[in-house]
Amino acid sequence: TLLLLLLLFLLPFSSFSFSYSCYFSSHSSSSSSSPPLLPSAPPHLLLLLLFLLLLISSFSSFSSSHSSKLLVLGGGAAGCSMAAKFTSSLGKGQVTVVEPTDTHYYQPMFTLIGGGMKTLSDSRRPMSQVLPSGAEWVKDKIVSFDPDNNTVRTQDGKQIEYEYMIVASGIQMYYDRVKGLLEALEDPDSGVSTNYSPHYVEKTLKNLQRFQQGNVLYTFPNTPIKCGGAPMKAVLIGDEYLRKHGKRDVAKLTYCTGMGVLFPSPFYAEKIQTILLGRGVELHKNKTLVEVDRAGNEAVFKTGDTTERMRYDTMHVTPPMGPVPELATSPLVDQTGYVTVDKTTLQHVKYGNVFAMGDCSNLPTSKTAAAVAAQCKVVYDNLSAVMAHKVLPQSYNGYTSCPLVTGYSKCMLAEFDYTLKPLETFPLDQSKERSVMFQLKKQIMPLLYWHLMLRGYWNGPGVFRNMFHLGGIIKQQNRE
Numbered sequence: 001t002l003l004l005l006l007l008l009f010l011l012p013f014s015s016f017s018f019s020y021s022c023y024f025s026s027h028s029s030s031s032s033s034s035p036p037l038l039p040s041a042p043p044h045l046l047l048l049l050l051f052l053l054l055l056i057s058s059f060s061s062f063s064s065s066h067s068s069k070l071l072v073l074g075g076g077a078a079g080c081s082m083a084a085k086f087t088s089s090l091g092k093g094q095v096t097v098v099e100p101t102d103t104h105y106y107q108p109m110f111t112l113i114g115g116g117m118k119t120l121s122d123s124r125r126p127m128s129q130v131l132p133s134g135a136e137w138v139k140d141k142i143v144s145f146d147p148d149n150n151t152v153r154t155q156d157g158k159q160i161e162y163e164y165m166i167v168a169s170g171i172q173m174y175y176d177r178v179k180g181l182l183e184a185l186e187d188p189d190s191g192v193s194t195n196y197s198p199h200y201v202e203k204t205l206k207n208l209q210r211f212q213q214g215n216v217l218y219t220f221p222n223t224p225i226k227c228g229g230a231p232m233k234a235v236l237i238g239d240e241y242l243r244k245h246g247k248r249d250v251a252k253l254t255y256c257t258g259m260g261v262l263f264p265s266p267f268y269a270e271k272i273q274t275i276l277l278g279r280g281v282e283l284h285k286n287k288t289l290v291e292v293d294r295a296g297n298e299a300v301f302k303t304g305d306t307t308e309r310m311r312y313d314t315m316h317v318t319p320p321m322g323p324v325p326e327l328a329t330s331p332l333v334d335q336t337g338y339v340t341v342d343k344t345t346l347q348h349v350k351y352g353n354v355f356a357m358g359d360c361s362n363l364p365t366s367k368t369a370a371a372v373a374a375q376c377k378v379v380y381d382n383l384s385a386v387m388a389h390k391v392l393p394q395s396y397n398g399y400t401s402c403p404l405v406t407g408y409s410k411c412m413l414a415e416f417d418y419t420l421k422p423l424e425t426f427p428l429d430q431s432k433e434r435s436v437m438f439q440l441k442k443q444i445m446p447l448l449y450w451h452l453m454l455r456g457y458w459n460g461p462g463v464f465r466n467m468f469h470l471g472g473i474i475k476q477q478n479r480e
Contacts, residue, residue: 065158065159065160065161066096066138066158066159066160066161067160067161067162068094068095068096068136068160068161068162068163069090069094069095069162069163069164070086070090070094070095070096070162070163070164070165070166071096071098071152071160071162071164071165071166072086072095072096072097072098072135072165072166072168073098073142073152073165073166073167073168073169074097074098074099074167074168074169074170074358074360075097075099075101075104075127075130075131075137076104076168076170076358076359077107077358077369077372077373077449077453077454078166078168078170078357078358078372078375078376079097079099079166079168079169080097080104080130080131080132080454081372081373081376081453081454081456081458082166082168082357082376082379082380082456083095083097083131083132083135084132084454084455084456085376085380085456086380086383087132087134087135088132088134088456089384091134092134093134093136095132095134095135095136096135096136096137096138096160096162097131097135097136097137097138098138098140098141098142098152098154098160099127099131099137099138099139100139100140100141100155101127102126102127102128102139103124103125103126103127103198104124104125104126104127104129104130104454105123105124105198106122106123106124106446106449106450107123107226107227107369108227108368108369108403108445108449109122109123109446110123110195110196110198110201110230111195111230111233111234111237111405112405112441112442113195113201113202113204113205114193114195114201114202114204114205114234114237114316115204115205115234115237115238115241115405115408116205116241117408117442118442120198120201120202122446123198124198125450130450130454132455132456138154138158138160140154140155140156140158141154141155141326142154142155142169142326142327143155143326144326144330145326145327145330145331145332147165147330147331147332147348147350147351147354148331149161150162150163150165150353152165162353163353164353164354164355164383164386164387165353165354165355166354166355166356166357166379166383167327167332167339167354167355167356167357167360167361168356168357168358168360169323169324169327169360170324170358170359170360171224171225171226171321171322171323171324171359171360171367172321172322172323172324173196173197173319173320173321174223174319174320174321174322175319177221177319177320178221178289178290178291178292178317178319178320179290179291179292179300180291180292180293180294181289181292181317181319183292183294184292184294185197185199185200185203185317187294188203190294191207191210191211191297191312191313191314191315192207192292192294192312192314192315192316192317193206193207193315193316193317194316194317194318194319195230195234195316196225196226196230196318196319196321204234204238204316207314207316208238208241208242208314210314211242211247211251211313211314212247212250212313213247213250213251213313214250214251214252214311214312214313214314215251215252215254215310215311215312215313215314216238216242216251216252216253216254216312216313216314216315216316217254217256217299217310217312217314217315217316218231218232218234218235218238218253218254218255218256218315218316218318219231219255219256219257219258219289219299219315219316219317219318220255220256220257220258220259220318221258221288221289221318221319221320221321222258222259222288222320223258223320223321223322224321224322224367225318225321225367226321226359226367226368227366227367227368227402228263228264228366228367228402229263229272229366229402229403229404229414230318230402231255231257231316231318232255232262232263232272232276232404233404233405233406234316235253235255235276235281235316236275236276236279236405236406236407237405237407237408238253238316239253239279239280239281239407240406240407240408241408244408252282253279253280253281253282254281254282254283254284254310255276255281255282255283255284256284256287256288256289256301256310257283257284257285257286257287258286258287258288258289259285259286260285260286261285262276262283262285263414264366264416264420265414265416265420265421265422266420267416267420267421267422267431268404268412268414268416268422268431271412271431272404272412275406275412275433284301286303286304287301287302287303287308288301288302288303289301289317290302290307292315292317293309296311297311297312297313298310298311298312299311299312299315322337323337323338323339323360324360327339327360331350332348332351332354332356333362334362336362338360338361338362339356339360339361339362340362341355341356341357341361341362341363343363343364343396343398343418344395344396344397345378345382345392345394345395345396346361346363346375346378346379346382346396347382347383347386347392352386353386355379355382355383357372357375357376357379358371358372358375363375363396363398364398364418365398365399365400365417365418366400366402367400368400368401368402369449369453370399370400370401370402370415370460371398371399371400371401373453373458373459373460374396374399374400374459374460374462375396376453376456376458376459376460377394377459377460378394378395378396381393381394382394397417397418397423398416398417398418398419399415399416399417399423399460399462400415400416400417401413401414401415401416402414403437403440403441403445405438405441406433409435409438410433410434410435410437410438411433411434411435411437411438411440411441412430412431412432412433412434412437413425413426413430413434413437413440413441414430414431415430423465424465425461425464425465425468426468427468
């Protein structure tokens with residue numbers, strides 16, 4: 001563009017210089033005076049500028065398209081892990097990661113931040129530090145998919161062609177599906193917060209600190225969410241905070257979920273319900289938050305066709321969540337907007353060179369970082385087999401895990417698979433609240449995440465579970 005402007009600027013002067021020189025050449029014999037100084041350009045300048053202009057135009061056309069052996073969509077836990085694994089095996093420049101944000105968050109830490117046990121800075125790293133140096137990072141977002149032609153298009157207009165693709169774009173919050181919610185979250189004095197966003201997670205602790213007496217509400221939407229146990233962690237941490245600060249006797253805690261169950265696994269759901277009721281928390285199922293009336297400090301819920309208003313003094317909201325809209329309208333998804341994959345191989349049911357994992361997939365298991373870790377080895381081995389034209393060797397059993405923090409020192413480590421039955425790692429009853437599990441959640445898991453998982457070295461605790469298998473048998477016998 002600059003060269004074009006320069007060309008247009010110099011063109012008149014160059015033409016005038018040529019005619020002006022001819023004029024003085026024809027009149028040189030009749031005049032001895034020197035011509036006035038005028039801007040001029042060498043005769044070859046126009047040709048040079050035209051050449052450079054064509055070169056820039058050609059380069060621009062080249063840079064608007066890109067090809068990659070492996071395209072990874074998303075720079076979250078799944079995207080970073082898979083980019084690291086395949087960059088190591090395929091080599092530098094063979095993996096392209098499309099991720100629009102500059103910062104990577106360890107989202108499982110948000111619950112602890114909301115309780116004041118960690119800081120927001122503990123949970124974040126620059127994206128440039130967590131993506132492998134051998135991968136190419138396209139800082140952009142995908143706006144359209146054409147899997148029939150192995151291409152995607154970015155918001156900036158770049159077309160990326162791929163041989164293989166891993167979709168790991170996660171899910172996003174849809175605040176606008178609850179009337180008045182975003183305005184309440186933006187208002188520092190509304191008393192409304194959520195642990196699900198780095199923009200609002202610090203409000204949770206501030207609201208507990210400001211609370212004097214009244215109603216404390218906690219909500220769960222009627223959509224799939226990240227870590228289905230996190231809303232109940234917020235309840236139990238809030239309960240213990242109020243007890244520690246002498247406010248629990250003047251607080252009524254209420255938990256409203258839009259689902260018909262408290263937790264996917266019935267075994268752990270029973271344990272969690274016992275804890276919540278034991279803490280004096282009022283429970284409501286099939287009750288969905290649809291509006292936040294900030295002016296009246298009221299939350300509006302729907303149960304079937306019935307609408308109910310509940311007053312709040314402090315409220316923690318889990319917003320509705322779902323796939324990013326660009327993905328939800330692509331040929332890759334089912335009717336709910338999630339990528340359709342085989343639940344054991346994680347390969348797309350129609351496009352064999354496409355795999356999906358993590359929150360954006362339609363896998364019938366809880367959306368957690370632990371699930372992603374277990375999926376990493378399955379996707380890596382199976383996609384590598386596809387590249388080598390071999391039989392897919394790995395099968396995913398639906399393993400997922402949720403460290404259910406129940407306060408400032410205890411945690412119940414829930415682990416289960418597609419059967420929803422416990423698939424626990426350690427040779428002890430993990431359905432009990434334990435301080436050792438709390439330290440595992442608070443201190444050890446972040447280290448595993450930053451230093452092993454994002455570098456492609458952590459595939460979940462399956463190896464350790466096999467080591468402790470005898471303990472698992474003994475544990476089951478003790479339960480029976």
